[in-house]
Amino acid sequence: MLFNNIALFLQIVEKGGLAAAGREAGLSSTTVSERLSALEAHFGVVLLNRTTRAISLTEEGRTLVDGGKRVLEELEDLGARIRLGAQTLSGPIRISAPSDVGRTLVAAEISRFLAEHPAISIELLLSDAYVDIVGQGFDMALRFGSVTDSSLRVRSLGQKRRVLCAAPTYLAARGIPQKPVDLKDHNCLVMRFGQNLDNVWRFGPDTKPQFVTVRGDRVANDGALVRQWCLAGHGIMLKSELDVVPDIRAGRLLELLADHAQPASPLQMLFPPSRAQPRRVRALADRLALRLQGAWES
Known part of the structure; x- marks a missing residue:
């Protein structure tokens, strides 16, 4: 009772x-x-x-x-x-992920995971903004960058680059930027993260960083939409390599200013500050970690 x-x-x-x-x-x-x-x-x-x-x-x-x-x-x-036995996993899992990587890598891995564990149900919520993991009842979340909440449990998934890129059609019409400051003369596709507008783009190493304030005719709080605009030739974007490597390999996008790339930033898996974690959550976390750590190695 x-x-x-x-x-x-x-x-x-x-x-x-x-x-x-x-x-x-x-x-x-x-x-x-x-x-x-x-x-x-x-x-x-x-x-x-x-x-x-x-x-x-x-x-x-x-x-x-x-x-x-x-x-x-x-x-x-x-x-x-x-x-159900010690080898059977069951129950619900709630996970938060960035919109673009969530729609592609995470969603595909969840489908494979559920095929192996039919007694599990998964709720995947996609957002590029800040998410209150504890307050909103998430079992785990994927996030780029440093973690400001020291109470959360963190599992590092390695360093991922942000890649400046554009479609060949855009570059044919507007030209190719040769240095970071040239972006001031280009249409840049800008992300909004909650209240923060990501329009100050960083280039170069930590010892000599360059900052360029960019602008363009399109702003969105959804990374997948920004990528869609970029593929359609509407402008230049700065996105995680997890989102754009397949497009670059296929020639749908071209990487720009590679010699001025900023240092890679961490991709991390976050968990509530609980002492124990359900086996189903640990199993999915292990699966996603393997996929995301070696996403485009081959």
């Missing part, structure tokens, strides 16, 4: 109230209130501050939210192992 009450408590927090949680669980408001009181009595603390209009978590309530999710996930994983 304790675990059921913890699950109900998490539902109250997620839905923002006792009545909403009751409707979701098919319980009366009275029953929900009684079970919440029983949970508070069990721990000997107040978990929620309740008024007629709103609820808010106490410090002890926040602790239970963080720990309760982990406990229930571990219990679910244990139950699956007992029911």
